[in-house]
Amino acid sequence: MECDELIELLPDYLQDNLPASSRSTVGAHLRECADCSAQVSLWTRLGELPDQAPSPRMRHRFDAMLRAYEEGRERKAALPSAAWLRPSLAYAAGILILGVGFLAGRYLQPNRGASEVALLRTELSSTNDRIAALNELVVVSMLQQHSASGRLEGVNYSLQVRQPDPEIVAALLRSLRSDSSVDVRLAALDSLRRYSDDRQVRRGIQDSLRPKQSPLVQIALIDALVEIHDTEAVSHIQHFQQTPDLSPVVRERAARGLAELTRG
Numbered sequence: 001m002e003c004d005e006l007i008e009l010l011p012d013y014l015q016d017n018l019p020a021s022s023r024s025t026v027g028a029h030l031r032e033c034a035d036c037s038a039q040v041s042l043w044t045r046l047g048e049l050p051d052q053a054p055s056p057r058m059r060h061r062f063d064a065m066l067r068a069y070e071e072g073r074e075r076k077a078a079l080p081s082a083a084w085l086r087p088s089l090a091y092a093a094g095i096l097i098l099g100v101g102f103l104a105g106r107y108l109q110p111n112r113g114a115s116e117v118a119l120l121r122t123e124l125s126s127t128n129d130r131i132a133a134l135n136e137l138v139v140v141s142m143l144q145q146h147s148a149s150g151r152l153e154g155v156n157y158s159l160q161v162r163q164p165d166p167e168i169v170a171a172l173l174r175s176l177r178s179d180s181s182v183d184v185r186l187a188a189l190d191s192l193r194r195y196s197d198d199r200q201v202r203r204g205i206q207d208s209l210r211p212k213q214s215p216l217v218q219i220a221l222i223d224a225l226v227e228i229h230d231t232e233a234v235s236h237i238q239h240f241q242q243t244p245d246l247s248p249v250v251r252e253r254a255a256r257g258l259a260e261l262t263r264g
Contacts, residue, residue: 001025001026001028001029003033003035003036006026006029006030006033006036009022009026010039010040010043013026013040014040014043014044035141035144038140038144039137039140039141043137135160135161135165135168136165136167136168138154138157139154139157139158139161139165139168139171140154140167140168140171141154142154142157143155143171143172143174143175148179148180148181148183148184151175151179151181151184152181152183152184152187155172155175155184155187155188155190155191156187158172158191159191159194169192169195169198169200169201172188172191172192173188173192173200173201173204173208175188176188176189176192176204176205176208177204177207177208177210182214182216182217185208185213185214185217186216186217186220189205189208189217189220189221189224192204192205193224193227193228196224196227196228196230202228202230202232202233205221205224205225205228205230205233206225206230206232206233206236208221209221209222209225209233209236209237209240210240211240211243211246215247215249215250218247218250218253219249219250219253222237222250222253222254222257223253223257225237225257225261226257226260226261229261230261231261231262233261234258234261234262237254237257237258237261238258240254241254241255241258
């Protein structure tokens with residue numbers, strides 16, 4: 001089974017509507033594919049969020065969103081070219097459409113008798129939880145794409161997430177440390193700068209300053225540590241500066257960074 005095939009079966013799999021043979025095939029794929037397994041885990045967590053029946057206002061807004069979506073599809077169909085969606089975003093768009101369908105099913109469940117006052121008090125927080133979970137799913141999935149351009153799109157999308165999310169931060173740190181593309185690593189560093197008050201992020205930036213990194217990334221990491229004035233990084237930079245065969249430009253930048261961090 002390919003990953004694309006699993007995406008098509010995912011709604012029925014999560015709702016336990018697949019025949020035994022198909023469910024067994026999906027299970028075998030999930031045991032072998034870490035990326036798909038992570039996506040199913042995220043969807044499972046999303047499904048465990050507490051159900052809340054929507055208020056009339058929320059129902060009205062949701063219906064308006066669906067009408068706008070349908071109108072957009074009609075306008076797209078009228079265009080002479082079908083190239084309305086960049087290939088690098090196709091996978092993420094599929095995830096988003098799947099998410100809309102999933103949330104629609106949750107929102108359109110019958111009212112369970114809770115008072116309108118209680119619904120108004122919990123509606124905002126529950127909606128924000130669902131949006132945060134969906135954002136997390138999209139960013140993490142895009143950062144796992146095979147193409148560097150797709151992973152760059154994932155980093156760019158993470159910039160739209162205002163509140164720090166542990167899973168997104170962890171995914172960006174993994175990209176910073178080990179992504180095969182220098183551009184993706186630099187973009188991940190730029191995105192992580194927003195969370196420089198987070199001790200985990202500061203430590204992750206330190207740990208990413210390694211001898212095998214690209215000199216461009218090494219310089220950017222040193223500059224970032226200086227910019228956030230991470231004095232705890234002094235010993236790490238000093239040790240890094242002793243690396244044999246280190247680029248003279250990087251070694252000079254490390255010395256300059258140490259001077260700024262240790263300045264009284």
